[in-house]
Amino acid sequence: MIGDVFLSCACISYFGGFTGTFRNELTTKWTFEAIERGIPTGEEFSLIKVMGDPVQISEWNMNKLPSDTVSLENGILTTKAERWGLCIDPQEQANKWLKNMFKNDDMRQITFATDNWLRSVTDCVYNGKPLLIEDVHEHIDPSIDSILLHQEFLDEDGTWKIKLDKEEPYPYGDGFKLFMTTKMPNPHYPPEVCIKVTLINFTVTSTGLEEQLLGDVVIKEKPEVEEKRLEIVVSMDRDQKTLKAIENQILKLLAENEVEQILDEDTLIVTLEQSKVTSGEINVRMADAEVV
Amino acid sequence: MTRDSYASVAIRGSILYFVISDMANINSMYQNSLQFVKVLFNKAIDATPKNEDLDIRLKDLIATITKAIYSNISRGLFEADKLIFTYLIATSVNRNTGVITPSGWNTLLRGAMPLTAQQKDTKPLNPMPNTMNDLNYAILYSTVCQIEAFDGIIPDMKENIDNWTNWATSSNPQDEKLPGDWEETLTDFQKCILLKVFRPEKLMFAFKNYVRVHMGQYYVDS
Numbered sequence: 001m002i003g004d005v006f007l008s009c010a011c012i013s014y015f016g017g018f019t020g021t022f023r024n025e026l027t028t029k030w031t032f033e034a035i036e037r038g039i040p041t042g043e044e045f046s047l048i049k050v051m052g053d054p055v056q057i058s059e060w061n062m063n064k065l066p067s068d069t070v071s072l073e074n075g076i077l078t079t080k081a082e083r084w085g086l087c088i089d090p091q092e093q094a095n096k097w098l099k100n101m102f103k104n105d106d107m108r109q110i111t112f113a114t115d116n117w118l119r120s121v122t123d124c125v126y127n128g129k130p131l132l133i134e135d136v137h138e139h140i141d142p143s144i145d146s147i148l149l150h151q152e153f154l155d156e157d158g159t160w161k162i163k164l165d166k167e168e169p170y171p172y173g174d175g176f177k178l179f180m181t182t183k184m185p186n187p188h189y190p191p192e193v194c195i196k197v198t199l200i201n202f203t204v205t206s207t208g209l210e211e212q213l214l215g216d217v218v219i220k221e222k223p224e225v226e227e228k229r230l231e232i233v234v235s236m237d238r239d240q241k242t243l244k245a246i247e248n249q250i251l252k253l254l255a256e257n258e259v260e261q262i263l264d265e266d267t268l269i270v271t272l273e274q275s276k277v278t279s280g281e282i283n284v285r286m287a288d289a290e291v292v
Numbered sequence: 293m294t295r296d297s298y299a300s301v302a303i304r305g306s307i308l309y310f311v312i313s314d315m316a317n318i319n320s321m322y323q324n325s326l327q328f329v330k331v332l333f334n335k336a337i338d339a340t341p342k343n344e345d346l347d348i349r350l351k352d353l354i355a356t357i358t359k360a361i362y363s364n365i366s367r368g369l370f371e372a373d374k375l376i377f378t379y380l381i382a383t384s385v386n387r388n389t390g391v392i393t394p395s396g397w398n399t400l401l402r403g404a405m406p407l408t409a410q411q412k413d414t415k416p417l418n419p420m421p422n423t424m425n426d427l428n429y430a431i432l433y434s435t436v437c438q439i440e441a442f443d444g445i446i447p448d449m450k451e452n453i454d455n456w457t458n459w460a461t462s463s464n465p466q467d468e469k470l471p472g473d474w475e476e477t478l479t480d481f482q483k484c485i486l487l488k489v490f491r492p493e494k495l496m497f498a499f500k501n502y503v504r505v506h507m508g509q510y511y512v513d514s
Contacts, residue, residue: 091325091326092326092327185316204309204326206306206310209305209306209309209310209326210299210302210303212302213302213330213333214295214298214299214301216302216305216333216334216337217302217305217337217353218294218295220334221337221349226295
């Protein structure tokens with residue numbers, strides 16, 4: 001729906017810096033306004049439902065992103081926002097999550113106090129690697145402004161480049177990602193910083209913390225239950241991936257076939273059968289999950 | 293679900309963490325990381341003696357976790373702040389279960405709330421002008437307007453003015469019984485609000501009693 005997408009944009013642009021209660025207040029207000037003005041919107045708006053991909057979310061949770069609403073919204077903001085994210089992260093949860101997520105992508109971790117930090121920045125830009133700047137204070141070094149403002153441009157030779165310092169433009173690697181985290185619990189960022197980054201408030205909430213501690217207790221008390229739960233989470237994750245793959249395959253086969261021959265196409269029939277079996281298995285596992 | 297049966301333990305852990313992080317507002321030296329609290333939490337679970345019965349086990353877990361985290365954190369506090377810490381734990385637990393309502397908590401911390409026009413019009417005269425000044429009476433009236441349990445306390449003060457004056461002017465009102473039925477009908481926390489109205493200087497002692505009753509002697513001995 002148009003309204004849902006519109007509200008998602010509003011959320012991603014504006015509500016990152018707030019805590020859960022304020023976010024809910026904002027979205028209720030916005031939804032009300034949207035309905036008032038006749039913009040088609042779903043009954044109850046949820047950023048996670050509109051923008052979240054269940055497969056990706058379960059992957060985040062496995063990488064230690066807490067599974068409460070605020071944290072999941074934060075996950076969406078960090079990955080989907082156009083401007084690079086600056087995480088307000090006094091409990092270092094965003095930090096841990098990002099490090100886990102990009103463990104295999106060779107992510108660089110620097111602070112503005114590291115020797116030669118600009119060298120690491122240019123390396124990451126050049127090679128298209130993710131970069132994490134930790135312990136950002138209220139001042140952000142202007143040398144990375146061009147990155148924050150997305151001033152990369154398409155050069156004459158057809159590659160993306162970006163100017164850093166006053167030197168020649170650097171090639172801008174495709175996989176480049178920038179994340180910033182700060183440990184300050186209640187930082188005050190001046191407007192000129194706010195417009196360059198997406199502020200994301202990762203401060204822990206009581207529901208989020210309860211969820212995490214519950215995990216801790218259950219691991220100690222009933223390790224088999226928690227093990228089974230994780231197993232189920234992983235297998236559901238895998239199921240969803242296979243289901244999606246099968247769906248895509250069916251669509252592809254349908255697109256490639258002439259309409260009259262559909263029933264003669266063996267691969268298509270087999271794939272359909274397979275998707276039926278898989279979804280049956282998933283339902284059984286869902287029932288299992290309820291018990292745990 | 294098996295998992296959810298342990299929720300009470302997790303809730304206690306989360307309450308404790310937020311009280312601890314609030315302590316940083318009292319003195320910026322009181323910094324404790326979430327990781328540290330989590331370590332204490334996990335160690336306390338290991339240290340709890342095993343019990344087959346789930347209900348007893350949950351109670352044991354909550355008791356040891358609270359005790360372990362309390363003793364570790366309060367070791368790092370100044371003597372003057374220890375009582376506030378335990379009182380915050382006790383009230384936060386009771387606020388979480390709903391025994392202490394948000395309006396009651398607000399009144400104790402901030403005093404009188406703004407009145408509506410109707411409430412202003414129906415405000416009776418100060419029943420005990422000799423023992424209670426108008427500022428404190430405003431707190432009492434705002435409490436009566438917001439908390440049902442206080443219904444009828446102002447007329448009662450007028451009628452039994454001697455009993456109330458005796459209570460309010462006694463040397464240790466926090467240890468004395470309230471006049472009439474009020475001793476039974478008001479909760480311990482609501483009595484603290486009454487004390488704030490009549491004898492705010494005795495509140496610290498009342499807080500100590502509160503912690504002793506709701507959490508145990510261990511939390512008052514430092």
